[in-house]
Amino acid sequence: MIDHREPAEIIDWLKEEGLDVVKTQLTVGDYIVSNDVVVERKSGNDLTSSIMDNRLFEQINRLYEAASSPILILEDFDSIFKNTSMNPASIFGVLVYLAFRFSLPMIPSRDWRDTALILKRLVLRVQVKDEDPILARSVPKLMTLDERRAFILEGMYNVGPKTAVKLIDAFKTPLGVFQALASTSVVYTRTGNPKGLEGPLANIKGIGVKFVLENRKLIEQGNE
Amino acid sequence: MIDHREPAEIIDWLKEEGLDVVKTQLTVGDYIVSNDVVVERKSGNDLTSSIMDNRLFEQINRLYEAASSPILILEDFDSIFKNTSMNPASIFGVLVYLAFRFSLPMIPSRDWRDTALILKRLVLRVQVKDEDPILARSVPKLMTLDERRAFILEGMYNVGPKTAVKLIDAFKTPLGVFQALASTSVVYTRTGNPKGLEGPLANIKGIGVKFVLENRKLIEQGNE
Protein backbone atom coordinates (compact mmCIF):
# COMPACT_ATOMS: atom_id res chain seq x y z
CA MET A 1 0.00 0.00 0.00
CA ILE A 2 1.34 3.34 -1.06
CA ASP A 3 0.29 6.75 0.11
CA HIS A 4 -1.25 8.61 -2.79
CA ARG A 5 1.03 11.58 -2.35
CA GLU A 6 4.14 9.59 -3.15
CA PRO A 7 5.91 10.21 -6.49
CA ALA A 8 4.19 8.72 -9.51
CA GLU A 9 7.48 7.44 -10.89
CA ILE A 10 7.95 5.14 -7.94
CA ILE A 11 4.42 3.83 -8.10
CA ASP A 12 4.61 3.24 -11.85
CA TRP A 13 7.97 1.53 -11.65
CA LEU A 14 6.81 -0.86 -8.96
CA LYS A 15 3.77 -1.73 -11.07
CA GLU A 16 5.98 -2.38 -14.08
CA GLU A 17 8.02 -4.72 -11.95
CA GLY A 18 4.90 -6.73 -11.38
CA LEU A 19 4.19 -5.87 -7.77
CA ASP A 20 0.70 -5.56 -6.40
CA VAL A 21 0.32 -1.88 -5.64
CA VAL A 22 -2.59 -0.24 -3.88
CA LYS A 23 -2.69 3.53 -3.89
CA THR A 24 -4.47 4.88 -0.86
CA GLN A 25 -4.33 7.45 1.90
CA LEU A 26 -2.08 6.37 4.73
CA THR A 27 -2.29 7.86 8.19
CA VAL A 28 1.10 6.56 9.16
CA GLY A 29 4.20 6.11 6.99
CA ASP A 30 4.46 6.33 3.23
CA TYR A 31 4.58 2.65 2.26
CA ILE A 32 3.14 -0.39 3.99
CA VAL A 33 4.97 -3.52 2.96
CA SER A 34 3.43 -5.91 5.47
CA ASN A 35 1.89 -5.92 8.90
CA ASP A 36 5.34 -5.62 10.37
CA VAL A 37 7.10 -3.38 7.91
CA VAL A 38 6.19 0.25 7.33
CA VAL A 39 8.44 2.60 5.40
CA GLU A 40 8.85 6.33 5.86
CA ARG A 41 10.61 8.19 3.07
CA LYS A 42 12.41 11.43 3.77
CA SER A 43 13.94 13.34 0.93
CA GLY A 44 15.88 16.58 0.85
CA ASN A 45 14.61 19.15 3.26
CA ASP A 46 11.67 16.96 4.16
CA LEU A 47 14.00 15.80 6.87
CA THR A 48 15.30 19.13 8.08
CA SER A 49 11.96 20.84 8.11
CA SER A 50 10.34 18.02 10.02
CA ILE A 51 13.17 18.18 12.51
CA MET A 52 12.79 21.88 13.06
CA ASP A 53 9.10 21.83 13.85
CA ASN A 54 9.36 18.75 16.04
CA ARG A 55 7.25 16.71 13.65
CA LEU A 56 9.77 13.97 12.97
CA PHE A 57 9.72 12.30 16.37
CA GLU A 58 5.98 12.17 16.39
CA GLN A 59 6.08 10.48 13.01
CA ILE A 60 8.67 7.94 14.11
CA ASN A 61 6.72 7.14 17.22
CA ARG A 62 3.59 6.53 15.23
CA LEU A 63 5.60 4.29 12.97
CA TYR A 64 6.53 2.13 15.92
CA GLU A 65 2.98 2.07 17.19
CA ALA A 66 1.83 0.79 13.82
CA ALA A 67 4.53 -1.72 13.00
CA SER A 68 7.26 -3.68 14.71
CA SER A 69 9.85 -3.06 11.99
CA PRO A 70 9.70 0.44 10.58
CA ILE A 71 12.32 1.51 8.08
CA LEU A 72 13.42 5.01 7.15
CA ILE A 73 14.65 5.73 3.65
CA LEU A 74 16.89 8.78 3.33
CA GLU A 75 16.53 9.82 -0.26
CA ASP A 76 19.13 12.04 -1.89
CA PHE A 77 20.97 12.25 1.38
CA ASP A 78 23.68 14.67 0.26
CA SER A 79 21.13 17.27 -0.79
CA ILE A 80 19.85 17.41 2.74
CA PHE A 81 22.82 19.56 3.63
CA LYS A 82 22.59 21.82 0.61
CA ASN A 83 19.31 23.63 0.94
CA THR A 84 19.27 24.21 4.63
CA SER A 85 20.82 26.49 7.16
CA MET A 86 20.75 23.73 9.70
CA ASN A 87 23.91 22.72 11.45
CA PRO A 88 25.22 19.33 10.26
CA ALA A 89 25.77 18.49 13.90
CA SER A 90 22.04 18.84 14.42
CA ILE A 91 21.21 16.59 11.49
CA PHE A 92 23.60 13.87 12.58
CA GLY A 93 22.42 14.41 16.11
CA VAL A 94 18.99 13.36 14.97
CA LEU A 95 20.22 10.33 13.04
CA VAL A 96 22.32 9.21 15.99
CA TYR A 97 19.35 9.66 18.26
CA LEU A 98 17.15 7.56 16.00
CA ALA A 99 19.81 4.88 15.76
CA PHE A 100 20.55 4.80 19.47
CA ARG A 101 17.13 5.28 20.99
CA PHE A 102 15.01 3.36 18.47
CA SER A 103 17.50 1.17 16.65
CA LEU A 104 15.76 2.47 13.57
CA PRO A 105 17.15 1.06 10.33
CA MET A 106 17.88 3.85 7.87
CA ILE A 107 18.70 3.13 4.25
CA PRO A 108 20.26 5.86 2.11
CA SER A 109 19.19 6.20 -1.49
CA ARG A 110 20.44 8.48 -4.24
CA ASP A 111 17.14 9.11 -6.00
CA TRP A 112 13.61 7.83 -6.50
CA ARG A 113 15.00 4.99 -8.60
CA ASP A 114 17.04 3.69 -5.69
CA THR A 115 14.06 4.13 -3.43
CA ALA A 116 11.88 2.06 -5.73
CA LEU A 117 14.56 -0.59 -5.85
CA ILE A 118 14.73 -0.70 -2.07
CA LEU A 119 10.98 -1.09 -1.86
CA LYS A 120 11.00 -3.93 -4.34
CA ARG A 121 13.73 -5.76 -2.45
CA LEU A 122 11.79 -5.23 0.75
CA VAL A 123 8.69 -6.78 -0.71
CA LEU A 124 10.64 -9.77 -1.96
CA ARG A 125 12.42 -10.15 1.35
CA VAL A 126 9.25 -10.00 3.38
CA GLN A 127 7.61 -12.62 1.21
CA VAL A 128 10.29 -15.14 2.07
CA LYS A 129 8.30 -16.65 4.88
CA ASP A 130 10.98 -18.69 6.57
CA GLU A 131 13.12 -15.68 7.19
CA ASP A 132 11.59 -13.86 10.08
CA PRO A 133 13.44 -11.05 11.69
CA ILE A 134 16.01 -12.32 14.15
CA LEU A 135 15.29 -9.68 16.68
CA ALA A 136 12.08 -7.81 17.08
CA ARG A 137 13.21 -4.89 19.10
CA SER A 138 10.83 -3.49 21.66
CA VAL A 139 11.11 0.23 21.85
CA PRO A 140 10.63 2.02 25.15
CA LYS A 141 7.40 3.91 25.39
CA LEU A 142 7.47 7.52 24.34
CA MET A 143 6.35 8.89 27.66
CA THR A 144 5.89 7.42 31.06
CA LEU A 145 3.16 8.73 33.31
CA ASP A 146 5.46 11.06 35.20
CA GLU A 147 6.98 12.30 31.98
CA ARG A 148 3.59 13.23 30.68
CA ARG A 149 2.73 14.95 33.93
CA ALA A 150 5.90 16.97 33.59
CA PHE A 151 5.13 17.58 29.95
CA ILE A 152 1.92 19.36 30.91
CA LEU A 153 3.83 21.72 33.17
CA GLU A 154 6.09 22.78 30.33
CA GLY A 155 3.27 24.97 29.16
CA MET A 156 3.88 27.34 32.07
CA TYR A 157 6.20 30.32 31.89
CA ASN A 158 9.87 29.59 32.41
CA VAL A 159 9.27 25.89 32.84
CA GLY A 160 11.36 23.53 30.76
CA PRO A 161 12.24 19.87 31.16
CA LYS A 162 14.31 20.32 34.31
CA THR A 163 11.95 22.48 36.28
CA ALA A 164 8.97 20.39 35.22
CA VAL A 165 10.53 17.21 36.56
CA LYS A 166 11.54 18.95 39.74
CA LEU A 167 7.98 20.09 40.33
CA ILE A 168 6.46 16.69 39.65
CA ASP A 169 8.97 15.12 41.99
CA ALA A 170 7.87 17.48 44.71
CA PHE A 171 4.11 17.59 44.19
CA LYS A 172 3.39 14.38 42.27
CA THR A 173 0.72 15.67 39.89
CA PRO A 174 -0.04 18.80 37.88
CA LEU A 175 -2.99 19.46 40.16
CA GLY A 176 -0.66 19.29 43.13
CA VAL A 177 1.68 21.76 41.52
CA PHE A 178 -1.12 24.19 40.75
CA GLN A 179 -2.43 23.99 44.28
CA ALA A 180 1.06 24.55 45.64
CA LEU A 181 1.44 27.57 43.42
CA ALA A 182 -1.88 28.96 44.61
CA SER A 183 -0.85 28.71 48.23
CA THR A 184 2.57 30.23 47.80
CA SER A 185 3.02 33.96 48.24
CA VAL A 186 5.73 36.48 47.61
CA VAL A 187 7.43 38.12 50.57
CA TYR A 188 8.52 41.73 50.19
CA THR A 189 11.07 43.82 52.01
CA ARG A 190 9.99 46.91 53.91
CA THR A 191 11.00 49.02 50.97
CA GLY A 192 8.77 47.05 48.69
CA ASN A 193 11.28 44.91 46.87
CA PRO A 194 10.54 41.23 46.40
CA LYS A 195 12.56 39.26 48.90
CA GLY A 196 11.56 35.67 48.56
CA LEU A 197 8.77 33.13 48.77
CA GLU A 198 6.63 31.70 51.51
CA GLY A 199 4.76 28.47 51.11
CA PRO A 200 5.17 25.10 49.40
CA LEU A 201 7.28 26.42 46.56
CA ALA A 202 9.72 28.25 48.82
CA ASN A 203 12.04 25.30 49.14
CA ILE A 204 12.19 24.31 45.50
CA LYS A 205 15.48 25.21 43.87
CA GLY A 206 15.15 27.19 40.71
CA ILE A 207 11.76 28.61 41.61
CA GLY A 208 11.76 32.29 42.48
CA VAL A 209 9.63 35.36 42.70
CA LYS A 210 9.35 35.87 38.99
CA PHE A 211 8.04 32.34 38.51
CA VAL A 212 5.27 32.76 41.06
CA LEU A 213 4.13 36.15 39.82
CA GLU A 214 4.03 35.15 36.18
CA ASN A 215 2.44 31.76 36.55
CA ARG A 216 -0.13 32.73 39.11
CA LYS A 217 -1.81 34.70 36.36
CA LEU A 218 -2.21 31.49 34.38
CA ILE A 219 -3.66 29.54 37.24
CA GLU A 220 -5.85 32.07 38.98
CA GLN A 221 -9.07 33.48 37.70
CA GLY A 222 -7.81 36.81 36.38
CA ASN A 223 -8.16 37.95 32.80
CA GLU A 224 -5.50 39.74 30.83
CA MET B 1 38.26 2.82 21.85
CA ILE B 2 39.36 3.07 18.27
CA ASP B 3 40.94 0.44 16.12
CA HIS B 4 44.43 1.51 15.25
CA ARG B 5 43.83 1.06 11.55
CA GLU B 6 41.19 3.75 11.41
CA PRO B 7 42.02 7.04 9.68
CA ALA B 8 44.30 9.36 11.62
CA GLU B 9 42.13 12.37 10.75
CA ILE B 10 39.19 10.94 12.63
CA ILE B 11 41.25 10.04 15.66
CA ASP B 12 42.92 13.45 15.75
CA TRP B 13 39.68 15.32 15.31
CA LEU B 14 38.01 13.44 18.14
CA LYS B 15 40.95 14.22 20.39
CA GLU B 16 40.76 17.89 19.46
CA GLU B 17 37.11 17.84 20.44
CA GLY B 18 38.17 16.79 23.91
CA LEU B 19 37.05 13.15 23.81
CA ASP B 20 38.96 10.42 25.58
CA VAL B 21 40.37 8.30 22.81
CA VAL B 22 42.19 5.02 23.21
CA LYS B 23 43.87 3.63 20.14
CA THR B 24 44.06 -0.13 20.24
CA GLN B 25 43.54 -3.28 18.25
CA LEU B 26 39.92 -4.29 18.09
CA THR B 27 38.80 -7.80 17.23
CA VAL B 28 35.27 -6.68 16.47
CA GLY B 29 34.05 -3.39 15.01
CA ASP B 30 36.03 -0.25 14.41
CA TYR B 31 34.89 1.90 17.30
CA ILE B 32 33.67 0.95 20.74
CA VAL B 33 31.58 3.70 22.26
CA SER B 34 30.28 1.79 25.26
CA ASN B 35 29.49 -1.74 26.35
CA ASP B 36 26.34 -1.59 24.31
CA VAL B 37 27.38 0.41 21.31
CA VAL B 38 29.93 -0.77 18.77
CA VAL B 39 30.38 0.96 15.44
CA GLU B 40 31.43 -0.58 12.15
CA ARG B 41 32.52 1.84 9.46
CA LYS B 42 32.23 0.89 5.80
CA SER B 43 33.57 3.27 3.25
CA GLY B 44 33.50 3.11 -0.54
CA ASN B 45 34.19 -0.35 -1.86
CA ASP B 46 34.91 -1.64 1.62
CA LEU B 47 31.24 -2.46 1.54
CA THR B 48 31.05 -4.10 -1.86
CA SER B 49 34.20 -6.14 -1.40
CA SER B 50 33.10 -7.39 1.99
CA ILE B 51 29.77 -8.32 0.47
CA MET B 52 31.36 -10.23 -2.36
CA ASP B 53 33.64 -12.36 -0.24
CA ASN B 54 30.89 -13.00 2.32
CA ARG B 55 32.83 -11.24 5.01
CA LEU B 56 30.12 -8.69 5.81
CA PHE B 57 27.60 -11.01 7.40
CA GLU B 58 30.23 -12.57 9.57
CA GLN B 59 31.25 -9.12 10.73
CA ILE B 60 27.69 -8.10 11.46
CA ASN B 61 27.06 -11.27 13.35
CA ARG B 62 30.09 -10.72 15.50
CA LEU B 63 28.94 -7.16 16.10
CA TYR B 64 25.73 -8.48 17.57
CA GLU B 65 27.56 -11.01 19.67
CA ALA B 66 29.71 -8.27 21.13
CA ALA B 67 27.17 -5.53 21.68
CA SER B 68 23.45 -5.10 21.96
CA SER B 69 23.32 -1.96 19.84
CA PRO B 70 25.68 -2.06 16.90
CA ILE B 71 25.67 0.75 14.38
CA LEU B 72 26.89 0.74 10.81
CA ILE B 73 28.26 3.93 9.28
CA LEU B 74 28.12 4.06 5.48
CA GLU B 75 30.83 6.53 4.55
CA ASP B 76 30.83 8.18 1.14
CA PHE B 77 27.77 6.17 0.18
CA ASP B 78 27.48 7.39 -3.40
CA SER B 79 30.98 6.23 -4.27
CA ILE B 80 30.00 2.71 -3.38
CA PHE B 81 28.33 2.38 -6.75
CA LYS B 82 31.13 3.92 -8.76
CA ASN B 83 34.09 1.58 -8.51
CA THR B 84 32.32 -1.72 -8.52
CA SER B 85 30.84 -4.14 -10.93
CA MET B 86 28.18 -5.00 -8.45
CA ASN B 87 24.57 -4.52 -9.34
CA PRO B 88 22.83 -1.76 -7.34
CA ALA B 89 20.02 -4.24 -6.76
CA SER B 90 22.47 -6.49 -4.96
CA ILE B 91 23.82 -3.70 -2.83
CA PHE B 92 20.37 -2.56 -1.78
CA GLY B 93 19.41 -6.17 -1.32
CA VAL B 94 22.07 -6.41 1.33
CA LEU B 95 21.05 -3.19 3.02
CA VAL B 96 17.43 -4.27 3.03
CA TYR B 97 18.45 -7.57 4.50
CA LEU B 98 20.39 -5.89 7.28
CA ALA B 99 17.52 -3.54 7.96
CA PHE B 100 14.82 -6.20 7.93
CA ARG B 101 16.57 -9.13 9.51
CA PHE B 102 18.71 -7.38 12.09
CA SER B 103 17.05 -3.99 12.50
CA LEU B 104 20.56 -2.68 12.07
CA PRO B 105 20.78 1.10 12.23
CA MET B 106 22.82 2.46 9.34
CA ILE B 107 23.92 6.07 9.23
CA PRO B 108 25.15 7.54 5.96
CA SER B 109 28.06 9.96 5.99
CA ARG B 110 29.64 11.96 3.20
CA ASP B 111 33.24 11.78 4.36
CA TRP B 112 35.51 11.15 7.34
CA ARG B 113 34.48 14.47 8.78
CA ASP B 114 30.85 13.42 8.94
CA THR B 115 31.90 10.11 10.41
CA ALA B 116 33.85 11.84 13.14
CA LEU B 117 30.87 14.04 13.86
CA ILE B 118 28.61 11.01 14.13
CA LEU B 119 31.01 9.37 16.56
CA LYS B 120 31.17 12.47 18.70
CA ARG B 121 27.41 12.76 18.87
CA LEU B 122 27.19 9.06 19.73
CA VAL B 123 29.56 9.50 22.63
CA LEU B 124 27.62 12.50 23.90
CA ARG B 125 24.32 10.70 23.47
CA VAL B 126 25.48 7.63 25.35
CA GLN B 127 26.87 9.75 28.15
CA VAL B 128 23.62 11.59 28.73
CA LYS B 129 21.55 8.44 28.53
CA ASP B 130 20.46 8.71 32.13
CA GLU B 131 19.45 12.32 32.03
CA ASP B 132 17.47 13.83 29.23
CA PRO B 133 14.44 11.99 30.51
CA ILE B 134 11.83 14.10 28.89
CA LEU B 135 11.07 15.78 25.66
CA ALA B 136 10.68 19.49 25.53
CA ARG B 137 7.74 21.03 23.83
CA SER B 138 8.08 24.28 22.02
CA VAL B 139 5.57 26.89 23.05
CA PRO B 140 4.30 29.11 20.25
CA LYS B 141 5.40 32.52 21.36
CA LEU B 142 2.54 34.82 20.50
CA MET B 143 -0.11 33.75 22.94
CA THR B 144 -2.76 35.41 24.95
CA LEU B 145 -3.37 34.29 28.49
CA ASP B 146 -6.27 32.06 27.54
CA GLU B 147 -4.42 30.55 24.63
CA ARG B 148 -1.62 29.64 26.94
CA ARG B 149 -4.01 28.17 29.46
CA ALA B 150 -5.44 26.04 26.69
CA PHE B 151 -1.96 25.06 25.58
CA ILE B 152 -1.19 23.62 29.00
CA LEU B 153 -4.20 21.33 28.69
CA GLU B 154 -3.00 20.05 25.34
CA GLY B 155 -0.52 17.96 27.28
CA MET B 156 -3.35 15.71 28.40
CA TYR B 157 -4.47 12.60 26.57
CA ASN B 158 -6.81 13.16 23.66
CA VAL B 159 -6.78 16.91 24.08
CA GLY B 160 -6.04 19.05 21.07
CA PRO B 161 -6.61 22.73 20.43
CA LYS B 162 -10.35 22.31 20.11
CA THR B 163 -11.02 20.46 23.33
CA ALA B 164 -8.55 22.60 25.24
CA VAL B 165 -10.38 25.82 24.41
CA LYS B 166 -13.68 24.23 25.31
CA LEU B 167 -12.37 23.26 28.73
CA ILE B 168 -10.91 26.69 29.44
CA ASP B 169 -14.18 28.30 28.42
CA ALA B 170 -16.00 26.13 30.91
CA PHE B 171 -13.61 26.19 33.86
CA LYS B 172 -11.54 29.32 33.26
CA THR B 173 -8.13 28.03 34.38
CA PRO B 174 -6.07 24.82 34.21
CA LEU B 175 -6.46 24.47 37.97
CA GLY B 176 -10.20 24.66 37.50
CA VAL B 177 -10.13 21.99 34.84
CA PHE B 178 -8.09 19.60 36.96
CA GLN B 179 -10.34 20.12 39.96
CA ALA B 180 -13.34 19.47 37.75
CA LEU B 181 -11.75 16.30 36.50
CA ALA B 182 -10.97 15.19 40.04
CA SER B 183 -14.59 15.56 41.07
CA THR B 184 -16.08 13.86 38.08
CA SER B 185 -16.73 10.15 38.24
CA VAL B 186 -17.71 7.43 35.85
CA VAL B 187 -21.10 5.80 36.27
CA TYR B 188 -21.36 2.08 35.52
CA THR B 189 -24.24 -0.17 34.71
CA ARG B 190 -25.03 -3.17 36.89
CA THR B 191 -23.10 -5.37 34.53
CA GLY B 192 -20.05 -3.24 34.95
CA ASN B 193 -20.09 -1.38 31.69
CA PRO B 194 -19.36 2.33 31.69
CA LYS B 195 -22.60 4.22 31.26
CA GLY B 196 -21.74 7.87 31.54
CA LEU B 197 -20.30 10.64 33.66
CA GLU B 198 -21.40 12.33 36.84
CA GLY B 199 -20.00 15.67 37.90
CA PRO B 200 -18.76 18.91 36.36
CA LEU B 201 -17.50 17.30 33.15
CA ALA B 202 -20.73 15.48 32.45
CA ASN B 203 -22.20 18.35 30.46
CA ILE B 204 -19.21 19.09 28.26
CA LYS B 205 -19.64 17.96 24.67
CA GLY B 206 -16.89 15.71 23.44
CA ILE B 207 -15.83 14.62 26.91
CA GLY B 208 -16.64 11.04 27.68
CA VAL B 209 -15.80 8.07 29.80
CA LYS B 210 -12.58 7.37 28.00
CA PHE B 211 -11.33 10.90 28.54
CA VAL B 212 -11.97 10.76 32.26
CA LEU B 213 -10.44 7.34 32.76
CA GLU B 214 -7.30 8.15 30.82
CA ASN B 215 -6.66 11.56 32.26
CA ARG B 216 -7.51 10.75 35.82
CA LYS B 217 -4.30 8.77 35.91
CA LEU B 218 -2.48 12.03 35.42
CA ILE B 219 -4.23 13.62 38.37
CA GLU B 220 -4.25 10.82 40.85
CA GLN B 221 -1.29 9.98 42.97
CA GLY B 222 -0.65 6.58 41.43
CA ASN B 223 2.55 5.48 39.80
CA GLU B 224 2.80 3.72 36.50
Add this chain to the structure above:
DNA sequence: CTGTAATCTTTATGA
Protein backbone atom coordinates in the same frame (compact mmCIF):
# COMPACT_ATOMS: atom_id res chain seq x y z
C1' DC C 1 18.54 18.18 17.12
C1' DT C 2 22.30 21.71 18.24
C1' DG C 3 24.44 26.07 19.52
C1' DT C 4 23.91 30.51 21.39
C1' DA C 5 21.58 34.24 23.64
C1' DA C 6 18.54 35.69 27.14
C1' DT C 7 16.54 35.11 31.59
C1' DC C 8 15.97 33.58 36.10
C1' DT C 9 17.56 32.08 40.73
C1' DT C 10 21.00 31.73 44.02
C1' DT C 11 25.06 32.87 46.37
C1' DA C 12 28.42 36.16 47.75
C1' DT C 13 29.65 40.62 49.32
C1' DG C 14 29.58 45.20 51.18
C1' DA C 15 27.27 48.85 53.38
Add this chain to the structure above:
DNA sequence: TCATAAAGATTACAG
Protein backbone atom coordinates in the same frame (compact mmCIF):
# COMPACT_ATOMS: atom_id res chain seq x y z
C1' DT D 1 18.60 43.83 56.82
C1' DC D 2 18.83 45.48 52.26
C1' DA D 3 20.95 46.27 47.79
C1' DT D 4 24.02 45.10 44.27
C1' DA D 5 27.20 42.08 41.74
C1' DA D 6 28.75 37.82 40.18
C1' DA D 7 28.02 32.96 39.32
C1' DG D 8 25.35 29.04 38.08
C1' DA D 9 21.31 26.87 35.95
C1' DT D 10 17.74 26.70 32.92
C1' DT D 11 14.91 28.21 29.39
C1' DA D 12 13.96 30.45 24.90
C1' DC D 13 15.06 31.05 20.25
C1' DA D 14 17.04 30.58 15.69
C1' DG D 15 18.77 27.75 12.19
